[in-house]
Structures are given as structure tokens and as C-alpha cells.
């Protein structure tokens with residue numbers, strides 16, 4: 001795999017206009033209201049409210065004190081890559097440390113993956129609704145994001161529409177981006193759907209970039225399977241994962257990709273040319289996270305599950321709102337088309353809910369056209385905040401639903 005040629009000066013790839021998405025106006029408004037002294041309940045950001053487990057923090061501090069403060073190899077420290085490869089094997093995706101590249105979070109790994117795999121004129125399939133970073137990264141790679149639909153089935157659960165996915169493939173399609181458990185819907189993929197997606201990738205000779213940052217946050221008995229564990233898939237898949245959600249380490253900036261050894265050279269070069277390496281003392285914390293006790297992960301998952309059940313029940317009880325129980329991640333993606341006579345966009349509803357009732361949520365349209373009609377409430381916040389939020393959302397719904405405002 002070779003990198004795309006360096007674009008000449010003035011090439012549009014260098015223009016910030018290539019970034020088709022930016023931070024949602026909701027984030028700026030919520031911060032401004034905070035600064036004015038309003039009591040805002042923040043359910044807009046997908047960020048664990050738990051502290052990083054103590055033994056992980058200790059490992060990072062110890063490494064700093066031991067002088068682990070210099071540049072290291074772009075692909076990451078070998079012991080961390082060994083621990084990541086071992087974790088990958090546990091998840092049914094056999095990997096060696098040579099197949100791992102460590103990055104400063106999942107986000108850069110997603111960008112590097114698309115820079116390495118796609119180039120001008122290529123099409124990249126991304127979920128709709130879906131994490132906005134995929135389309136931005138595709139655009140930065142000079143390729144075109146083509147959205148495939150995530151739909152609700154009769155039971156109200158979200159799923160990949162396999163027929164529509166395959167219909168989105170053209171001769172220019174090069175990469176399929178998959179995300180499960182899914183942001184913003186919490187969707188997980190059953191065995192049949194996973195096999196169906198793998199069949200599409202194999203039939204059309206596509207690369208798969210599988211964003212599995214919420215893999216530890218599945219509320220079913222069995223942990224979700226990676227598409228890379230299916231026959232024929234490991235050689236065409238980059239699994240992207242991170243410590244952010246699993247270990248409450250968003251600010252540490254540590255993630256990684258597990259990929260065929262043939263791709264690591266390109267990704268390694270991208271790390272070398274951008275960040276040089278992920279901070280080495282942070283990598284030591286990552287080793288402690290993977291190799292130390294996992295009780296904190298289990299405790300956080302149990303707490304998210306309890307919060308999920310409470311917020312979904314409270315939202316679903318509000319006239320005008322439909323909310324299904326997400327099987328993974330920490331988002332309630334509520335259908336709000338029954339509010340305000342269905343005349344308001346999700347952006348308008350999110351703004352009013354924030355300005356008038358002090359609840360920050362994300363408009364579904366921030367995740368693509370098919371997200372319209374929804375608000376995403378993160379339940380990575382203390383239960384007391386969730387109760388206050390749903391109390392306010394109920395008051396908002398009563399007001400807009402009855403035309404009182």
C-alpha cells in the first residue's frame with residue numbers, strides 16, 4: 001500500500017473548506033450559557049464522567065517520574081503493541097505486535113486509515129446517521145463520503161440496511177467504514193448482519209475500517225464480535241480502537257489500529273509526519289489499562305446500563321418522544337418528531353431545549369440527514385443529572401407540544 005502522491009502547493013486538499021463538518025453550534029452555545037452562570041445540564045458530549053482507574057493514573061505518573069519523556073518509535077512501544085495484539089486475539093482477531101500502530105486517540109487513526117486507503121476520486125461508505133469524523137476524514141483524504149443508511153426496524157431497533165448498503169457501492173468505492181456499537185444510535189450488529197456486511201466487502205473487494213471504540217460498552221451477555229474475526233476479513237480490515245471510552249481516558253489521547261502488516265508502513269509514516277508518536281508515558285498508562293484489573297471497566301458498564309434503563313424509560317414516557325433501549329454505547333437517540341407538531345428541525349429543538357430549559361443535547365442532523373428528527377442524549381453523566389435533564393425535557397415537551405410558548 002503506497003500513500004497518495006503529495007499534492008502540489010495550492011491544491012484544494014490543503015484548504016480548510018475540505019473539512020465539511022465542524023463543531024456543532026450547540027457546544028459553543030452550551031459553553032456560553034455556562035459562562036453566563038446558567039445551570040446547564042450537559043448531555044451533549046460523549047465523554048465518560050468517571051475518573052481514569054487509579055492504577056492506570058499511577059502507571060502514567062510512574063513513567064513520568066522514571067523519565068519516560070522522550071520521542072519513541074512512531075508505531076508505539078513494543079510492550080503496548082504486545083498488549084494490544086493480545087487483546088485483539090482475545091476478541092477473536094489474531095494479530096502480532098507488527099500489525100499494531102499506536103496513535104493519539106482513535107480519531108487520528110481514523111484519519112490515517114482513510115489517508116492510507118483512499119485517494120482522489122475514491123468513494124468511502126460511511127453510516128448515516130454516523131460519527132461526523134468519518135466524512136471529514138474522507139474529505140481530507142480527497143475522497144468522497146457516500147452515506148449508507150442505518151434504519152429502524154419494526155421493533156424500533158437500529159440496524160444496517162444491507163440492500164441499501166450494497167446499492168451504495170460503485171466502481172469508485174474503496175473503503176467501507178463500520179461502527180458498532182454505534183454512535184449515535186447505540187446499535188450493535190447481530191451475526192447475520194455482520195456476515196452480510198463482510199459478504200458485501202468481499203464481493204466488491206473493499207477495505208473495511210471498523211471503529212470499535214465502544215466495543216467494551218455492549219450491554220448484552222456476549223461482547224460484540226469484530227468484523228475482522230470473520231473469514232477473509234482480517235486481511236482487508238483496519239480495526240480502530242481507543243482507551244477513551246473503555247477506560248475513561250479521553251484526555252490522555254491514546255488509541256490504535258490493528259491492521260494487515262502491509263498497511264502499517266503507510267500508517268507509521270503518517271504518525272511520524274504528524275505527531276511523531278503518542279506520548280510515551282501515556283503509552284505506559286495504556287499498558288497498565290490493558291494488563292491490569294478490569295473491574296473498573298465492568299463497574300462503569302454496569303453503571304451506564306442502569307443509567308440507560310432510567311433515561312430511556314423517562315424519555316419514552318414523555319408524550320411526543322419515542323426512545324428505544326440502545327444495546328451498546330452510551331447514547332439515547334430519541335425520536336422527537338412528535339414534538340412541536342413535527343414542524344421544528346432537530347437543530348431548532350436542540351437550541352430551544354438548551355436556551356429555554358438548559359439541557360444540552362445533540363441534534364440528530366449533526367450525524368447526517370437520517371439523524372434528522374432525533375436528539376442524542378449522552379448518558380455518560382451522573383444519574384442525578386439525567387433525572388434533572390429528563391424532568392426539564394418533559395417540561396419542554398409539555399410546552400412545545402401544547403403550543404404554550
Ligand code: PLP
Nearest residue numbers: 046105106107131183242244255
Ligand atoms: N469514534 C467514535 C464513534 C466516537 O464516538 C469517538 C468519540 O466520540 C471517537 C471515535 C474518537 O475517540 P478518541 O477519543 O479515541 O479519539
